[in-house]
Amino acid sequence: MNKPLLQLYITGHTPRSERAIANLRRICEEKLDGRYEMVIIDVLERPQLAEDERILVTPTLIKPLPLPSRRVIGDLSDMEKVLSELDLMSATKPEN
Amino acid sequence: MQNMEMREPVYIDKLETGIAGFDFISDGGLPKSRVTLVSGSAGSAKTVLAAQFLAEGIRRAGEGGVFVTLEESPDDIRRNMAGFGWAIEDWEEQGKWAFVDASLQPGEEIAVTGSYDFGAFLARIEHAVRKVGAKRLSVDSLGAILTRLPDAATIRQEIFRIVMALKKMGVTAVLTAECPENYDQISRFGVEEFVADNVIVLRNVLEEEKRRRTIEILKYRGAPHQKGEFPFTVLPAEGIIVIPLAEIQLEQKSSNIRITSGNEELDELCGGGFFRDSIILVSGATGTGKTLMTAEFIAGGVKHDERCLLFAFEESREQLFRNAHGWGMNFEQMEKEEKLKVVCVYPETIGLEDHLVNMEREIKSFKPNRVAVDSLSALERVSTIKGFREFVISLTSFIKHQEIAGLFTATTASLMGGTSITETHISTITDSIILLRYVEAFGEMKRGLTVLKMRGSMHNKDIREFNIDSQGMHIGKPFRNVSGILAGNPQLLAPGEFERLRDLFPEN
Numbered sequence: 017m018n019k020p021l022l023q024l025y026i027t028g029h030t031p032r033s034e035r036a037i038a039n040l041r042r043i044c045e046e047k048l049d050g051r052y053e054m055v056i057i058d059v060l061e062r063p064q065l066a067e068d069e070r071i072l073v074t075p076t077l078i079k080p081l082p083l084p085s086r087r088v089i090g091d092l093s094d095m096e097k098v099l100s101e102l103d104l105m106s107a108t109k110p111e112n
Numbered sequence: 113m114q115n116m117e118m119r120e121p122v123y124i125d126k127l128e129t130g131i132a133g134f135d136f137i138s139d140g141g142l143p144k145s146r147v148t149l150v151s152g153s154a155g156s157a158k159t160v161l162a163a164q165f166l167a168e169g170i171r172r173a174g175e176g177g178v179f180v181t182l183e184e185s186p187d188d189i190r191r192n193m194a195g196f197g198w199a200i201e202d203w204e205e206q207g208k209w210a211f212v213d214a215s216l217q218p219g220e221e222i223a224v225t226g227s228y229d230f231g232a233f234l235a236r237i238e239h240a241v242r243k244v245g246a247k248r249l250s251v252d253s254l255g256a257i258l259t260r261l262p263d264a265a266t267i268r269q270e271i272f273r274i275v276m277a278l279k280k281m282g283v284t285a286v287l288t289a290e291c292p293e294n295y296d297q298i299s300r301f302g303v304e305e306f307v308a309d310n311v312i313v314l315r316n317v318l319e320e321e322k323r324r325r326t327i328e329i330l331k332y333r334g335a336p337h338q339k340g341e342f343p344f345t346v347l348p349a350e351g352i353i354v355i356p357l358a359e360i361q362l363e364q365k366s367s368n369i370r371i372t373s374g375n376e377e378l379d380e381l382c383g384g385g386f387f388r389d390s391i392i393l394v395s396g397a398t399g400t401g402k403t404l405m406t407a408e409f410i411a412g413g414v415k416h417d418e419r420c421l422l423f424a425f426e427e428s429r430e431q432l433f434r435n436a437h438g439w440g441m442n443f444e445q446m447e448k449e450e451k452l453k454v455v456c457v458y459p460e461t462i463g464l465e466d467h468l469v470n471m472e473r474e475i476k477s478f479k480p481n482r483v484a485v486d487s488l489s490a491l492e493r494v495s496t497i498k499g500f501r502e503f504v505i506s507l508t509s510f511i512k513h514q515e516i517a518g519l520f521t522a523t524t525a526s527l528m529g530g531t532s533i534t535e536t537h538i539s540t541i542t543d544s545i546i547l548l549r550y551v552e553a554f555g556e557m558k559r560g561l562t563v564l565k566m567r568g569s570m571h572n573k574d575i576r577e578f579n580i581d582s583q584g585m586h587i588g589k590p591f592r593n594v595s596g597i598l599a600g601n602p603q604l605l606a607p608g609e610f611e612r613l614r615d616l617f618p619e620n
Contacts, residue, residue: 026231027229027231027235028231036226059231059232060235063235063239066235066236067213070213072214072232072233073229073230073231074228074229074230074231074232075226075228076228076232077225088222088223089222089223089224089225089228091226091227091228092225092226093226093227094226097225098225101223101225
């Protein structure tokens with residue numbers, strides 16, 4: 017299957033943004049075994065992109081692909097919820 | 113710095129909104145570079161006000177505006193506001209108007225995986241403000257966020273942060289908030305009003321089965337404003353029009369210039385005619401000749417080359433013209449010569465506030481020397497008593513301000529004497545009152561007329577008999593042997609008794 021695309025929207029490099037980035041990296045490394053594409057978008061630098069995607073709160077994580085597109089908000093500290101909400105359970109490594 | 117602000121009264125600059133009437137009741141507009149909360153129940157025209165605030169800024173001063181929408185989609189707003197004549201799409205293309213679209217999408221459920229803030233929302237607002245160089249900003253409505261996201265405590269804190277940030281941006285902002293009921297809480301979530309320095313309440317209340325819209329400035333921190341509720345209306349192709357009741361009352365001029373009533377005998381009774389800047393009330397039961405007196409007032413003006421405007425709320429054009437013809441007046445010809453304009457409207461077609469706005473507009477555009485309203489009582493039906501009184505005060509002030517003469521008719525409920533509601537509400541406002549009454553004498557119905565009040569002038573106090581024929585009204589002799597006419601209880605006096613009374617109070 018295609019590599020999931022993960023877009024993380026943050027607003028500046030605040031402690032909350034850094035926490036979200038670290039959490040996302042951990043999820044990707046531990047659960048997705050490196051099969052992913054990750055983009056970090058700072059809303060302060062790309063406000064129009066945030067407008068187009070209608071981002072209201074940050075951090076917001078969007079998974080546009082594979083379909084269906086999904087999004088979650090928050091600093092991603094609830095790892096299980098991130099995986100289930102983004103429908104990425106099937107992409108995770110089988111746990112031995 | 114803060115201490116200084118607290119001790120000394122700080123002069124607060126205001127930004128003229130351009131919303132008709134609002135700048136008067138707010139003593140100059142919204143406090144500049146501040147946040148004003150506009151609270152109202154569903155259907156109280158909050159969104160219209162939020163959009164009109166921006167639209168007037170663009171139309172009047174070319175000031176850019178940002179509309180932050182949390183409820184309706186930008187498409188809905190563009191469509192809904194097009195009816196008011198606001199070309200939002202064109203303004204967007206010209207870089208004068210920008211939306212920040214935070215409206216709820218269908219099927220949008222947001223899963224929360226940890227702590228978050230509204231940093232992105234704020235960044236988008238700032239981006240939009242920069243993009244159009246916004247001076248004005250509207251948020252409709254902030255409280256909507258609260259219903260969409262869990263964790264109310266966080267959101268309250270965030271709303272506070274957003275409002276603080278708006279203040280820093282230097283824009284004059286309007287935040288709308290939905291309140292559950294009229295005359296109760298200001299906002300549903302009880303949070304918005306604490307963050308705004310200024311609070312305006314819009315109401316849409318049901319009074320005696322009639323809808324009445326009012327606007328009230330509840331709080332203008334550190335700035336003067338008019339107190340209390342003011343009626344307003346929402347007109348197609350216009351938007352909100354606030355009716356500032358007290359606006360023109362204070363500066364009424366009056367002159368000693370006399371004008372004809374259109375009837376020589378009546379002029380005599382009034383001591384030489386009506387005053388030019390006066391309001392005359394003609395009160396009487398149905399059929400006593402009120403419309404005739406109106407017609408004579410009009411014809412008298414036209415004869416002296418004055419422009420006359422007649423608002424007819426009781427009769428159709430055809431009826432009115434036919435009646436006038438019967439009294440020897442050719443309204444058609446007068447209209448052709450553009451000396452007369454007759455506006456016939458059914459009272460029930462629109463609300464009283466709308467009537468007022470329309471009438472003022474007609475007066476402004478036709479620029480008459482005389483205005484007649486036949487009858488004011490017909491307008492009572494479409495309003496509450498309070499609303500009617502406000503209407504009459506506004507209309508009289510407006511007419512007086514134009515330095516023209518106004519003649520209103522009022523219908524009394526009972527055939528024989530009595531007073532009408534109209535009369536009780538406006539008798540103190542009008543300068544002259546003429547009563548028309550039926551008088552029963554010797555098995556016959558006669559008509560009587562008296563000038564009850566004539567401010568600033570001597571007038572004849574007789575109750576005169578009058579007749580109506582194909583030439584109009586003819587005022588005759590006083591009723592000398594009837595008393596109790598005005599009370600609606602005429603009593604015949606024996607001739608001997610009359611002589612005796614006359615001798616008791618000899619006239620010089």
